[in-house]
Amino acid sequence: DAGVIQSPRHEVTEMGQEVTLRCKPISGHNSLFWYRQTMMRGLELLIYFNNNVPIDDSGMPEDRFSAKMPNASFSTLKIQPSEPRDSAVYFCASSLGLATNEKLFFGSGTQLSVL
């Protein structure tokens, strides 16, 4: 299995531009998570889906952030408009489900720089 695939690996954009991050979870995994890594907060959960349905989006910073999961093999995280404070590494992760002993499998992340 190829693991969780994220694209792009790096994104440099200017303030005010729209940014779309993409994720393909591991085949057969029913839960998908978007995290943001910062020095201050570590790995911060933004939103997670189960069976393509958003379960908890309380970690989404503000209305500029949105996430979709149109099918079991694809998810996007969109920032519009982007701001310099959004600069961080964004990780997508998937798990088989939400049972207690399930493990998260992470993608390699997208390094976002907003100038």
Next chain:
Amino acid sequence: DQQVKQNSPSLSVQEGRISILNCDYTNSMFDYFLWYKKYPAEGPTFLISISSIKDKNEDGRFTVFLNKSAKHLSLHIVPSQPGDSAVYFCAARMSGNQFYFGTGTSLTVIP
């Protein structure tokens, strides 16, 4: 509000010695705990886990200890190797719920 805390941002250990990474949590409902290891420019990878019904789990050089009364867990690496140099994240969850991560501890193993 951080429900999982790693109060040591960094740790340096000599090769061959023991590395001890600590983690504290606030929610007594957590029933599963995990450690992840992260190298630069890579995603975190699963290292070891422990259920709340246990107080110790061992896998090779890695042992995780859980003290539920103190809401504390630790990861022991013995002996430490230079390849263990990475950022280690502690995580906790309740069944059916999200994973809560700490801020990470950067371990450097000095040859």
